[in-house]
Amino acid sequence: MNYNLNSLIPFILPSEYDKVAEQFLEEYCPDALKYPMAIPIEKIAADLGLNVQYVCITEEADIYGATIFTDGMMEIYNPEYGCYENKMFKRKTVLIDPEAVKKTNVGCKHNTLAHECVHWYKHRFYYRMQKFTMPRIAKFCKCSVNQLPDVTDDISIMESQANGIAPRILMPRITFIEAASQYDIVYGRDNWQAIAGLAALFDVSKSSVMIRLEECNLL
Numbered sequence: 001m002n003y004n005l006n007s008l009i010p011f012i013l014p015s016e017y018d019k020v021a022e023q024f025l026e027e028y029c030p031d032a033l034k035y036p037m038a039i040p041i042e043k044i045a046a047d048l049g050l051n052v053q054y055v056c057i058t059e060e061a062d063i064y065g066a067t068i069f070t071d072g073m074m075e076i077y078n079p080e081y082g083c084y085e086n087k088m089f090k091r092k093t094v095l096i097d098p099e100a101v102k103k104t105n106v107g108c109k110h111n112t113l114a115h116e117c118v119h120w121y122k123h124r125f126y127y128r129m130q131k132f133t134m135p136r137i138a139k140f141c142k143c144s145v146n147q148l149p150d151v152t153d154d155i156s157i158m159e160s161q162a163n164g165i166a167p168r169i170l171m172p173r174i175t176f177i178e179a180a181s182q183y184d185i186v187y188g189r190d191n192w193q194a195i196a197g198l199a200a201l202f203d204v205s206k207s208s209v210m211i212r213l214e215e216c217n218l219l
Contacts, residue, residue, distance in 0.1 A: 008125040009154060012161050021168035024121060032172055036179035038203035039170050041113045045094065048120055052094045052113065059084075061099040063142045064112040067119045068093040069127035070139040089140075092120070110203055114166035115143055122165075123158045171202050171212045180218050187219055 002011045012020060025032045028044045045052055050067075056077045057063040068074065068089045076095070078085050089095075094116045101109040119141055127139040143159065179201055183194035191213075198209045213219035 008129050009157055010122050010161070012122070012165075014164055017161075017164040018168050018173045020122075021165050021172060022174075024118075024165075024169055025172060033174060036175040036201055038201065039110075039114070041110050041117065041170065045113055045117055048117060049092050050094045050117065050120060051090070051092060052096060054096050054098045056099055057095055057097040057142065061097060061103065063097055063144050064100045064108070065097065065116050066095040066140050066142045067116045068095070068140045069120075069124055072139070074140055094120075108205055110170060111166055111205070111208060112143065114169050115162045118162040118165045118169070119143075119158065122161065126154065126158065167204070167208050167212060170204050171198075171208070173216060176202070176212060177216055177218065180213065180216070185213065185218055191219065 022033060025039075028047055029039060031037065032039055042052065056079050057066060059077045059079075059082075066074070068091055070091050072089070073086045074089055075084050075086050077083075079099075094113070096109065096112055096116075101112060123141070127141070141155065141158065143162070176198075179198060180194070183191070183197065185191050185194050192206075195206050195209050195213075198213075199206045202209070210219065
């Protein structure tokens, strides 16, 4: 894997997302590449050494999750007092906002956690380099429900990579196609039974399954 030497962001083309997801699973869940299954993403996060915490991040619940890359302070929302506060976090902490994921479904929570795992797996070197500026402030990434208007090119690149790789970790191409072959999926027809079955099998959202079917040229 090549990195931009100025930013330490990896060069990953969209055409390589499946390969990166498979490499990730070969290391952390090789069985997922042998037969269709729900990916134990919570266990994988623990194996990565990540400490997952469920806390409110913003008042608007417009941030699904965040990954902390260096020890330091980060501002989060305290719903009990109705205000923001600075809190100390250790590196390798992942925050999942329960109010944000509650707006959708369990599949969203799993995808968010997989998304944050990708950030740690591929982007920690970028944030490690950032600690040399304002070292007392935690270096973190926040993953929003909608694209933030003021994100930098670097952040946009890393978000695109995590957005593309995370669902491929949860639905590996080989085993996803194998599972989908058990259904009579036809373009232009009502395939909701198949979509619901695949969503239940891989423990993801139905919308994620529909996108994955299209990516695999099955729909």
